[in-house]
Amino acid sequence: QFPLGRRLPCDIYWHGVSFHDSNIFSGQVNKFPGMMETVRKITLSRAMRTMQDLFPVEYNFYPRSWILPEELSVFVDEVRTMKDSNPSSKPTFIVKPDGGCQGDGIYLIKDPSDIRLTGSIQSRPAVVQEYICKPLLVDKLKFDIRLYVLLKSLEPLEIYIAKDGLSRFCTEPYQEPTLKNLHQVFMHLTNYSLNIHSGNFIHSDSVNTGSKRTFSSILCRLSSRGVDVKKLWSDIISLVIKTIIALTPELKVYYQSDIPAGKPGPTCFQILGFDILLMKSLKPMLLEVNANPSMRIEHEQELSPGVFENVPSPVDEEVKVAVIRDTLRLVDPQKKKRKDTHLSFHTYLLIFPTQLQSLHAGVAGMKDKQHKHHSLKLSLKLKFYLKLGSCQSLKQVPEASEELPDAPKSLEAALPSLCLKQVFPKYSKQFSYLRLLDRVAALFIRFLGVKGTTKLGPTGFRTFIRNCKLSNSNFSMAAVDILYIDITRRWNSMGIDKESGMCLQAFVEAFFCLARKKYKSLPLHEQVSALLQLCENRLAALRGRRLVWGCG
Ligand code: ADP
Numbered sequence: 001q002f003p004l005g006r007r008l009p010c011d012i013y014w015h016g017v018s019f020h021d022s023n024i025f026s027g028q029v030n031k032f033p034g035m036m037e038t039v040r041k042i043t044l045s046r047a048m049r050t051m052q053d054l055f056p057v058e059y060n061f062y063p064r065s066w067i068l069p070e071e072l073s074v075f076v077d078e079v080r081t082m083k084d085s086n087p088s089s090k091p092t093f094i095v096k097p098d099g100g101c102q103g104d105g106i107y108l109i110k111d112p113s114d115i116r117l118t119g120s121i122q123s124r125p126a127v128v129q130e131y132i133c134k135p136l137l138v139d140k141l142k143f144d145i146r147l148y149v150l151l152k153s154l155e156p157l158e159i160y161i162a163k164d165g166l167s168r169f170c171t172e173p174y175q176e177p178t179l180k181n182l183h184q185v186f187m188h189l190t191n192y193s194l195n196i197h198s199g200n201f202i203h204s205d206s207v208n209t210g211s212k213r214t215f216s217s218i219l220c221r222l223s224s225r226g227v228d229v230k231k232l233w234s235d236i237i238s239l240v241i242k243t244i245i246a247l248t249p250e251l252k253v254y255y256q257s258d259i260p261a262g263k264p265g266p267t268c269f270q271i272l273g274f275d276i277l278l279m280k281s282l283k284p285m286l287l288e289v290n291a292n293p294s295m296r297i298e299h300e301q302e303l304s305p306g307v308f309e310n311v312p313s314p315v316d317e318e319v320k321v322a323v324i325r326d327t328l329r330l331v332d333p334q335k336k337k338r339k340d341t342h343l344s345f346h347t348y349l350l351i352f353p354t355q356l357q358s359l360h361a362g363v364a365g366m367k368d369k370q371h372k373h374h375s376l377k378l379s380l381k382l383k384f385y386l387k388l389g390s391c392q393s394l395k396q397v398p399e400a401s402e403e404l405p406d407a408p409k410s411l412e413a414a415l416p417s418l419c420l421k422q423v424f425p426k427y428s429k430q431f432s433y434l435r436l437l438d439r440v441a442a443l444f445i446r447f448l449g450v451k452g453t454t455k456l457g458p459t460g461f462r463t464f465i466r467n468c469k470l471s472n473s474n475f476s477m478a479a480v481d482i483l484y485i486d487i488t489r490r491w492n493s494m495g496i497d498k499e500s501g502m503c504l505q506a507f508v509e510a511f512f513c514l515a516r517k518k519y520k521s522l523p524l525h526e527q528v529s530a531l532l533q534l535c536e537n538r539l540a541a542l543r544g545r546r547l548v549w550g551c552g
Contacts, residue, residue, distance in 0.1 A: 011333040013266070017292055025264040028331055031291075032154065032268045034254025038247050039272070039289040041127045042067050042098045046505060047246045048286075053512075054525045055434060059246070061239045062286050065129040068095070068115065070494055075128060076112045092131035092177040097124050101290075103191035108182045132285055133176050136278040138218060140173040144190040144287065145215050147274045148323045149240055150420055152330060153267065154251055157428075159244055160330065160420035161237060162323050165215040166315065171198035190277075196299070203301065207315050214315055227282060236284050237423050238431075240274060243286055244424070245434050249441035253454050253504050260451040269331050271295075271323060295320050322419040329412075330420060436525065437508060439532050443468075444507045446539075455501030458484055461510075467542055468535040470514060483510055 012028050013021065019031040037043060048062040066075040082091060095115060097105040105124075108131060109115060115128065135142045147165040152158040172187040181187060186198045195201050195211055204210025208217030219229045259265035273293025277285045297317040298310040329335075424431070447460040456464075461484045465471050471480055484502065491506035502510070515527035522530065 012328070012331060019258065019268065024266045027266050028333065029266045029268050030270060030327075032151065032251055032255065032270050033258035034251055035270055035272075035291045038250045038254070039291050040099055041096055041288065042125060043250070044247075044289060045127045045129075047250065048243075050437065050505070050508060051242070051246045051434070054436060054528065058242060058434060061242070061284060063130045063132060065127050068126045068128055070125075072112075072115070079112050092133055092182070093128050094131045095126055095128045097126045099124075102193035103185065103189045106189060108177055108188060110177075110179060110182065131177060132277055132279055134280040135174070136280050136282060137174055138167075138169075138221060141169045141171070142174040142188065142190060143167045143169040143218070145218075145236075145274075145276045145278065145284075146293065147215070147236065147240070147276060148293065148319070149244070149272045149274055150269065150323075150327050150330065151244060151272060152269045154248060154255060157244070157248060157424055158422070159241060159424035160422050161240055162319070162326075163216075163419050163421055164319050164322070166319055167213045167215050167218045168192050169195070169211045169213070171195045171200035171211060203299065203311075203313070205314050207318055210315075212313070212315050214319060222282075232278075232282055232284070235282075236276065237427070239276065239284050239286055241424055241427065241431050242434060243274070243289060245431060246437075247289070248435075249437040249508075250504055252438070252441050253445060256445050256448075257452055257454045269327070271327055295324065297321065322416070325415075326418050326420045329415070329418065436528050436532065439536070440508055440511050440528070441504060443511075443532075443535060443539075444504055453499070453501070455499050455503055456507055457501050461502060461507075468538045470518075470535075475517070483513065487513075 009025070010027055012030070013024060014030045015021070017031075018036050019029055019033040021029070038047070045062075045065040045067060048059060049065070052059040052062065066072075066078075068075070079091065079093075082089060090110070093109050093112075095107055095109060100106065105126075107116070109128075137143075145165050145167055148162040150160040150162075152160060168190045170187055170190050172184055174187055175181055177188065185194050186200070189195075192212060200211075202210040204212075207214040208220070219232070222232070223229045255268070259268075270291070271293065273290035275287040275290065277287055279285060297313055297320055299313045299316070300308045301311045303309050443464065444456060447464040448454075448456055449460050458481065462477065462480060465477070465480045471477050487506045487510050488502045491503055491509075492500070511531065512524065512528060515531040516524070518534075519527040519530050
């Protein structure tokens with residue numbers, strides 16, 4: 001830890017919240033630039049909507065959503081049409097403030113007129129979403145799944161999914177939403193942070209009972225009910241891959257801006273928390289993606305009124321320790337270099353975050369306060385050895401010593417098998433046709449010009465049109481400028497980002513508009529694909545000509 005600022009270059013940098021250190025020139029950082037912004041409720045909804053426009057069937061795992069306040073009138077109109085076309089339908093919607101977490105400010109409504117417009121909707125935008133009324137229940141309770149996903153690399157794309165996750169339960173038996181029960185958060189919202197305050201919350205030492213359980217224990221229950229859990233897993237894997245495919249274009253724009261290609265910089269990886277709800281039909285639905293999933297392995301218990309104590313939570317420990325351990329195993333910088341399987345713990349431990357220290361604080365179990373600090377450090381090391389499967393080293397460690405003997409040579413062999421399962425590129429063939437926007441983002445980045453920016457200026461846009469030869473007698477350069485101004489102005493009026501110019505989503509909209517114009521009768525994804533091919537061919541030809549001129 002470097003509370004006063006970092007002085008040494010490290011192999012792995014473990015940041016608590018976000019990528020924020022511009023002075024890292026090598027090694028690996030556990031956060032991607034722009035991830036927090038990319039997975040905010042509104043940005044995620046926009047990214048999913050764009051993918052739903054392109055591939056409506058493939059992306060039907062995300063509930064229909066509208067962005068407030070800008071789409072309020074569209075929302076009102078669509079709900080009216082919904083009700084007119086099916087008068088017996090009584091849809092429910094969930095309103096979620098942008099940037100909120102832990103259920104903060106969330107409420108359910110039956111009618112658009114119930115949206116709380118008083119106060120500061122203008123200053124606090126939100127997403128309103130179709131409420132999934134028929135979730136799968138276990139013990140008559142609604143629950144959701146928190147899955148941990150490691151985005152190991154953006155280019156090439158590498159995704160791992162933890163084989164186990166958490167299931168977080170509501171604390172009141174579920175009933176479909178009615179005007180009477182709409183406000184009962186313990187019935188409708190699965191957030192741990194809310195349900196912990198319910199008198200019905202059950203802390204359990206077992207992983208398959210209580211208000212927080214392992215997902216594997218749920219799968220066992222479902223399997224015993226005859227559910228095809230293999231199919232369920234495969235649906236979850238596709239949901240995760242497709243969601244990441246929706247996020248990568250934006251992430252690439254942030255990446256090139258913070259870590260320009262060709263300059264020394266770190267590589268990034270990140271553990272993401274996916275919140276998934278299973279419908280009664282067993283279809284997994286994405287609720288949200290968390291850039292900073294909690295890695296705490298203890299929870300607060302109220303001993304007497306107002307007196308709290310942190311106690312270990314075996315369920316969290318079982319799932320989260322494995323995720324961190326295996327993330328470190330996968331990104332281990334020494335792995336590539338050495339032939340034997342000796343792990344370099346000291347590298348890791350030097351750079352471990354406060355987060356991880358709190359992870360182990362609960363298990364330090366130190367009664368003697370004087371030794372607490374010292375012991376905590378030691379326990380971090382010991383605990384890690386233990387978790388890594390090297391029990392014998394415990395006996396060799398002198399109690400007061402800060403130094404640990406080197407990890408045994410056969411450590412990797414003694415470790416439990418990886419809890420992180422690679423799903424991409426493993427299944428890349430099935431999903432590569434969905435990666436159209438990565439190619440649109442590559443065009444966008446190519447014409448950004450100035451390094452360090454995320455927005456395209458009017459000259460960059462004109463150069464793109466000219467180099468790809470998209471302007472003609474029906475689409476003059478004056479029309480190009482109008483297109484740029486119209487779309488850019490609208491996007492900038494919606495965003496909080498004050499940097500001028502065209503953002504990626506605005507460029508995507510312009511690109512779709514050009515594709516529709518050029519290839520009228522095709523479905524949108526074919527129009528976009530055809531225009532991409534045309535642009536890429538023309539840019540390749542241009543590059544070829546420039547090379548020839550250069551030689552000449
Ligand atoms: P937060 O980041 O505040 O936790 P979420 O989007 O995860 O926001 O929503 C909080 C909870 O509300 C979820 O854990 C889930 O129980 C419930 N929820 C969210 N969206 C839906 C939905 N579309 N349908 C049904 N329940 C939902």
